[in-house]
Amino acid sequence: MKASKYIPILFFIFILFVSGCGNKKVSVQSDKIAVVVSTLNNPWFVVLAESAAERARELGYKALIFDSQNNSAREAEHFDNIISMGYAAILFNPTDADGSVLNVKRAKEAGIPTFCMDREINSRDAAVTQLLSDNFTGCVKLGQYFVRQMNKQGNYVEILGLVGDNNTWNRSNGFHSVVDEFPDLKMVAQQSADFDRNKAMEVMESTMQAQQDIDAVFCGNDAMALGAYQAILAAGKQDEIKVFGFDGSSDAIRSIADGKISATVMQFPVVMARKSAELADAYIKGERNFTNKTPVEVILVTPGNVSKFLPEN
Numbered sequence: 001m002k003a004s005k006y007i008p009i010l011f012f013i014f015i016l017f018v019s020g021c022g023n024k025k026v027s028v029q030s031d032k033i034a035v036v037v038s039t040l041n042n043p044w045f046v047v048l049a050e051s052a053a054e055r056a057r058e059l060g061y062k063a064l065i066f067d068s069q070n071n072s073a074r075e076a077e078h079f080d081n082i083i084s085m086g087y088a089a090i091l092f093n094p095t096d097a098d099g100s101v102l103n104v105k106r107a108k109e110a111g112i113p114t115f116c117m118d119r120e121i122n123s124r125d126a127a128v129t130q131l132l133s134d135n136f137t138g139c140v141k142l143g144q145y146f147v148r149q150m151n152k153q154g155n156y157v158e159i160l161g162l163v164g165d166n167n168t169w170n171r172s173n174g175f176h177s178v179v180d181e182f183p184d185l186k187m188v189a190q191q192s193a194d195f196d197r198n199k200a201m202e203v204m205e206s207t208m209q210a211q212q213d214i215d216a217v218f219c220g221n222d223a224m225a226l227g228a229y230q231a232i233l234a235a236g237k238q239d240e241i242k243v244f245g246f247d248g249s250s251d252a253i254r255s256i257a258d259g260k261i262s263a264t265v266m267q268f269p270v271v272m273a274r275k276s277a278e279l280a281d282a283y284i285k286g287e288r289n290f291t292n293k294t295p296v297e298v299i300l301v302t303p304g305n306v307s308k309f310l311p312e313n
Contacts, residue, residue: 030088030284031060031061031062031088032063032064032085032086032088033053033056033061033062033063033087033088033089033090033091033277033280034064034066034078034087034089034090034091035049035053035056035063035064035065035066035090035091036065036066036068036075036078036082036090036091036092036093037049037066037067037068037093038068038070038094038095038119039067039068039069039070040065040067041069041070042195042196042197042221042223043223043249043250043251044221044222044223044247044249044267044269045093047269047270047273048093048117048118048269048270048272048273049065049067049093049273050065050273051269051270051274052091052273052274052276052277054274055274055277055278056091056280056281059278059281061088061281066078066081066082070095070162070194070195071095072095072096072099072100075094075095075100076102076103079103079106079107082107082112083106083110083112086112087112088112088280088284089112089113089114089115089280089283090104090107090112090113090114090115091115091117091273091276091277091280092104092114092115092116092127093116093117093118093119094116094119094120094121095162095164095165096164096165097119097120097121097122097164097165097166098121098164099164100121101121101122101123101126104116104121104123104126104127105123105126108126113127113128113280113283114126114127115127115128115129115130115131115276115279115280115283116129116130116131116132117131117272118131118132118133118167118267118269118272119165119166119167120132120167122166124292125292128279128280128283128290129279129290129291129292129293129294130292130293131272131275131276131279131293131294131296132167132272132293132294132295132296133167133267133268133272133295133296133298134295134296134297134298135167135170135171135174135246135298136170136171136173136174136177137174137298138171138174138246138265138298138300139170139171139172139173139174139175139246139265140174140175140177140178141265141298141300142174142218142244142246142264142265142300143174143175143176143177143178143179144178145263145300145302146175146178146179146216146218146244146263147178147179147182147185149216149242149262149263150185150215150242152182152185153184153185154184154185154186154215154216155187155188155211155213155214155215156179156185156186156187156188156214156215156216156217156218157187157188157189157190157191157204157207157211157214157216157217157218158172158175158189158191158217158218158219158220159190159191159192159193159200159203159204159217159218159219159220159224159228160172160190160191160193160220161192161193161195161220161221161224162192162194162195163192165195167220168192168195168220171220171246175218188211188214189207189210189211191203191207193224193227195220195221195223195224196223196224197223197224197226198227199224199227200219200223200224200225200231201227201228201230201231202231204227204228204232205231205234205235208231208232208235208237214240214241215240215242216241216242216243216244216262217232217241217243217244218244219243219244219245219246220246221245221246221247222245222246222247222248222249222251222252222264223247223249224245225243225244225261225264226245226251226255226261228243229255229260229261233260238260242262243260243261244261244262244263244264245263245264245265246264246265247264247265247266247267248264248268248298248299248301248309249264250311252264253266253301253306253309253310253311254311256301256302256303256306257303257307259303262302262303263300263301263302263303264300264301265298265299265300265301266299266300266301266309267296267298268297268298271296272296275294
């Protein structure tokens with residue numbers, strides 16, 4: 001047999017080889033959108049997840065919520081399942097700014113776009129876009145109010161959220177950009193409680209045992225603020241220690257109205273969630289003109305304006 005007779009066979013084998021090695025994309029099901037959130041053990045993230053899923057369904061998609069339980073390994077498992085099942089898009093609330101990047105990149109390689117909600121990842125091109133509260137500016141406003149309430153002096157504690165989450169540091173840095181300008185305001189303790197109410201209560205209990213002179217506590221979210229207040233109340237120091245939070249949860253708003261918490265910064269999870277679903281829908285339908293990040297304005301809530309934000313029920 002002449003060598004030329006082998007050419008079509010060899011070409012066919014080559015095409016099969018290239019196709020098998022080069023195409024990492026899966027068969028995308030255009031009627032399914034995944035909603036992956038860091039945790040459902042926090043009412044704020046429940047609102048975020050359910051609002052995103054609800055809007056996706058309104059737009060005609062099947063939507064399923066995945067709970068990462070603040071566990072990066074579980075988050076990776078969710079992405080494995082979502083990629084293998086060929087979802088059309090992912091509405092994503094990451095567990096870790098650095099650790100979650102690989103998951104988003106794997107989805108992108110599989111042809112599945114990701115839209116980050118509330119929390120960001122440290123990549124400019126892995127996600128299609130990221131809708132984020134303006135955490136830094138919100139905590140500048142909170143810091144200014146904190147300084148006035150403290151009359152520019154006193155000892156305070158800071159309870160941080162997840163150390164791997166950029167929101168934690170954006171809030172902390174915004175707060176300190178103001179408060180650190182006043183030397184008579186002294187931070188006597190700083191510790192993480194992972195945005196968790198029970199952990200914050202334990203942190204505040206141990207901190208009060210170690211530090212007898214505390215005038216205030218700044219918490220990176222409302223769940224931790226409520227946990228800290230529980231510890232303060234149990235110690236009988238509710239009239240001595242002011243509590244400041246961040247999120248604008250309904251429980252925190254009621255607590256401000258009741259004189260238990262001094263202030264919070266209200267985010268708008270429903271706005272971020274619904275907009276993320278709408279952007280995913282636009283992408284699926286062919287839109288490609290997206291900005292890398294979209295900041296969402298936040299509002300300082302104090303006893304002076306809390307009546308505007310009280311839940312109806």
